[in-house]
Amino acid sequence: MTQFIVLGAGIIGTSIAYRLAEAGHAVTLIERRHPGAGTSGASFAWTNSNEKTPHHYHHINVLGMRAHRSLENEFGARPWYHGGGALEWKSDPAEAAELAGRVERLQGWNYPAEWISPADLHKLEPALAENASGGAQIAYFPDEGWVDPTVYIEFFLRKARALGVVLRRETVNGIVLRGASVTGVRTASGGTIEGDVVVNCTGRWANDLGQEARLSFPLAPTLGLLVTTMPAASGIRRVIRTSGVNFRPDGAGRIMLQSEHDEARFTLESTREDTLPAAEAMIARAARLYPDLADTAPEAMRLSLRAIPGDGVSAVGPLPGIDGYYAAVTHSGVTLAPWLGRVVAAELTGGRTEETLKAFRPARFF
Ligand SMILES: Cc1cc2nc3c(=O)[nH]c(=O)nc-3n(C[C@H](O)[C@H](O)[C@H](O)COP(=O)(O)OP(=O)(O)OC[C@H]3O[C@@H](n4cnc5c(N)ncnc54)[C@H](O)[C@@H]3O)c2cc1C
Structure with missing residues (x-):
């Protein structure tokens, strides 16, 4: 069983942690403050693909809107979602x-x-x-709506914990590498948490984990x-x-x-x-x-x-030349989270490449 470490308990990190656990994997979710303490707790949270260009970015936001709708079928209710356009x-x-x-x-x-x-x-x-x-x-x-991100995060975290996900309140200040492979993370409390794959969902703090330059990519926050x-x-x-x-x-x-x-x-x-x-x-x-x-x-x-990668669209995928390090950093994350949760977990656990994510790989920055 692969041991995953997901960094950041925002709307993206909790979505991915839950789907990884649902696929049967061990997941440690690491958050330095409380879940939802980052941008997800300070978002307009409008689910839309209204001003999203180019078309491939518009398209994944439409997939995010659809994924929000399908959560109601999956869980029987989605109290965090407010539709009506x-x-x-x-x-x-x-x-x-x-x-x-x-x-x-x-x-x-x-x-x-x-x-x-x-x-x-x-x-x-x-x-x-x-x-x-x-x-x-x-x-x-x-088809548009808005979301209470913290209600969403609490729900996904509860479901994730029921599947064995462990939330650790730690500040990550280093990524541990053996050669070109990630073996875990270092924390500010002086410890190391070991894992096979680290998924960076720290949003606008994605480059502030004390990591080497080759694990960073440009952000242009507003x-x-x-x-x-x-x-x-x-x-x-x-x-x-x-x-x-x-x-x-x-x-x-x-x-x-x-x-x-x-x-x-x-x-x-x-x-x-x-x-x-x-x-x-x-x-x-x-x-x-x-x-x-x-x-x-x-x-x-x-x-x-706003956690905006350098060219304005999402950065989702492995970092080139490194084994076991994956980033999921994006603006419009409230819209995209339920879809990203599914496709990122499917890529990481099934070895299947998600074609729609091809244009969004962090490798484009290197
Ligand atoms: C003003 C504003 C309006 C927005 N409006 C919309 C909108 O209308 N619709 C929409 O879809 N999106 C909108 N967004 C974007 C959306 O809110 C974000 O894309 C989304 O919340 C990002 O979620 P996340 O989980 O990636 O990041 P975050 O919610 O920021 O989560 C990252 C987590 O990582 C933790 N963390 C950071 N560093 C460390 C560390 N070293 N160790 C451990 N933990 C760490 C943080 O504490 C945080 O909890 C808006 C954003 C802003 C700022």
């Missing part, structure tokens, strides 16, 4: 033109994308103001700012994307907001005082569309880095 309109003319082009491209790729009327918008989201779209064309993407409101009487059900702000429910009445326009001004060191004015402005912009949100205070402002 996503809605988008743009008041800014340049952004409206981009949206029109995108809808046309997505329809050409057979991705469910349609234009709906303001009356249809009101039926889908009655809590929005009557004139929320202000005359802009309204796009509806019925900073995200997510604002969560205090609990409010939330009547919004879907992901809503507009020129000034994107928002969706975030459980127990909270609304999560995000705006690409505001993010560039901040760094990971920005304080609550730095981000508060932007958070309040985002809530005010959303309240023009969704009046019940007016005067709701921000509860949390979360700054996190």
Whole structure:
């Protein structure tokens, strides 16, 4: 039996650990903080393949969306998933033109994308103001949704533990090699954990494991700012994307907001005082569309880095010239996780090469 070591208990690591254990293998999952402590716990978590290009990257995100759907058949329920589609309109003319082009491209790729009327918008989201779209064309993407990543992670971790997966709370600070083969990892507590295959699922920290340069590949992270409101009487059900702000429910009445326009001004060191004015402005912009949100205070402002490999698309596969070291690092990881869990475990345990992953191998960086 192969002994696997999966690094990082985020949405990707827990998905892969579970599928490896399901295939009958011994798995140690190593996490330095609590499960979900990384980017998965600070994500907009919209399941989509909406702005994903080129086509092969769009395609794997569609496979991720399908895999989310099939989890319901597999487990009988998926309490982490919220479907019903996503809605988008743009008041800014340049952004409206981009949206029109995108809808046309997505329809050409057979991705469910349609234009709906303001009356249809009101039926889908009655809590929005009557004139929320202000005359802009309204796009509806019925197959999209959003996820509570920590609920997903807890579920997969529980299932994984039932199959014998051991979660160890350790910080990995070195990969142990014998020649060109991985034999385990070193931890900050001074120990070594032995294994035949190490799967690096540490996301944006993927190059910070004290490893040699030949086990690293370029990352080009961008900073995200997510604002969560205090609990409010939330009547919004879907992901809503507009020129000034994107928002969706975030459980127990909270609304999560995000705006690409505001993010560039901040760094990971920005304080609550730095981000508060932007958070309040985002809530005010959303309240023009969704009046019940007016005067709701921000509860949390979360700054996190998107785990984006150097050329913008996923990095999934073995590192060239090394036996027993595999990376699964990607943006859009909430969408991709259930699919990646299956195909990565199948590659690692069945010796079968997943053709759809060919364009995403880390080897392209070497
Ligand atoms: C602002 C923002 C918005 C996003 N929106 C979306 C979206 O709408 N839809 C979507 O699909 N995706 C979205 N993403 C991307 C998505 O959240 C990530 O791709 C996904 O969460 C990555 O999951 P992961 O498991 O790879 O990484 P993580 O969740 O970061 O997990 C990695 C884990 O590794 C652990 N770790 C790190 N170093 C070590 C070490 N040395 N030793 C032990 N453990 C270690 C960390 O503590 C962490 O728990 C967004 C990301 C951001 C930042």
